[in-house]
Amino acid sequence: MLHGLVRTPLVFTVEELRRFPSVSKIYFLECSGNPVYRKPYGKTASDLVGLVSCVEWTGVPLKTLLDEVGLEAGAKWVIAEGADAAAMTRSIPIEKCLEDALVVYSQNGERLRPEQGYPVRLLLPGFEGNMSVKWLRRLRVADAPVHSREETSKYTDPMPDGKARQFTFYMEAKSIITRPSGGQKIASPGFVEITGIAWSGHGRIRRVEVSVDGGQTWRDAALQDPVLSRALTRFRFPWSWQGQAAVIQSRATDETGYVQPTFPELLAVRGENAFYHNNSVQPWRVAANGEVTNANN
Numbered sequence: 001m002l003h004g005l006v007r008t009p010l011v012f013t014v015e016e017l018r019r020f021p022s023v024s025k026i027y028f029l030e031c032s033g034n035p036v037y038r039k040p041y042g043k044t045a046s047d048l049v050g051l052v053s054c055v056e057w058t059g060v061p062l063k064t065l066l067d068e069v070g071l072e073a074g075a076k077w078v079i080a081e082g083a084d085a086a087a088m089t090r091s092i093p094i095e096k097c098l099e100d101a102l103v104v105y106s107q108n109g110e111r112l113r114p115e116q117g118y119p120v121r122l123l124l125p126g127f128e129g130n131m132s133v134k135w136l137r138r139l140r141v142a143d144a145p146v147h148s149r150e151e152t153s154k155y156t157d158p159m160p161d162g163k164a165r166q167f168t169f170y171m172e173a174k175s176i177i178t179r180p181s182g183g184q185k186i187a188s189p190g191f192v193e194i195t196g197i198a199w200s201g202h203g204r205i206r207r208v209e210v211s212v213d214g215g216q217t218w219r220d221a222a223l224q225d226p227v228l229s230r231a232l233t234r235f236r237f238p239w240s241w242q243g244q245a246a247v248i249q250s251r252a253t254d255e256t257g258y259v260q261p262t263f264p265e266l267l268a269v270r271g272e273n274a275f276y277h278n279n280s281v282q283p284w285r286v287a288a289n290g291e292v293t294n295a296n297n
């Protein structure tokens with residue numbers, strides 16, 4: 001159902017939704033609690049940033065549906081409601097709804113799986129995963145946000161001054177080395193290809209740098225084409241490892257010029273009480289015997 005500040009409210013079935021012109025787009029989807037902010041951190045790349053995915057989504061631009069019903073004056077937010085027992089609800093600014101929000105029914109060419117929101121979910125490219133409401137049953141156009149549980153008690157960011165940031169939608173630029181990474185072991189000294197993924201909710205990844213000396217010096221990694229907006233980007237970096245103990249890490253820069261921060265840099269701004277939106281650089285410790293562990297632990 002699409003109703004609220006619209007000229008012609010619309011109740012439609014999934015089959016009717018699928019009669020609209022469709023688009024297929026590749027986007028990442030990441031939980032903003034990926035990883036949680038506080039130590040102790042996990043052991044592996046999957047423990048640390050496993051709550052991210054990147055697939056081809058198929059559905060209808062939300063703009064097409066909003067054009068169909070006609071927005072009335074004062075339409076500033078769209079309130080999306082899920083059909084789960086919690087009726088999970090989020091408020092989405094109208095600008096995002098008209099820019100690139102999708103109402104999707106397929107993922108990688110197959111219908112959404114039950115756990116991904118079958119039959120229909122919202123997909124907000126680059127915004128925190130929580131806002132991509134699954135099992136979507138209602139979109140209400142409104143002049144103000146609803147201040148639901150997920151945008152007050154959850155998914156807000158407590159700051160050192162005791163106030164909290166609300167509506168921190170964007171997932172900022174981030175990267176992680178996935179090989180070699182925590183839990184893995186380099187078999188013997190010699191050539192090692194360092195590789196990983198980078199992404200940004202603000203658009204394309206422009207650059208990924210890798211350091212193999214604990215952050216003293218950085219060099220550019222190669223980005224694998226195509227580098228898509230708001231999608232995971234693979235990077236690769238050749239390393240000649242002589243069997244010494246080392247700390248390796250990657251840092252991403254996106255098309256806005258924003259550079260991924262270190263954890264101490266994040267801590268200096270956000271303080272100790274933050275929880276979501278930890279996009280800090282992930283250092284891995286390589287021991288002389290080739291074992292790789294989380295250098296933050």
Ligand SMILES: Nc1nc2c(c(=O)[nH]1)N[C@H]1C(S)=C(S)[C@@H](COP(=O)(O)O)O[C@H]1N2
Nearest residue numbers: 030031082084088116129130132133134135
């Ligand atoms: N209706 C509904 N939608 C939801 C959720 C939920 O609990 N209920 N979880 C959200 C959260 S917190 C995230 S991170 C993403 C995860 O999407 P995925 O399971 O497809 O990775 O879905 C979001 N959409």
Ligand SMILES: [Mo]
Nearest residue numbers: 031032129130
């Ligand atoms: Mo999440």
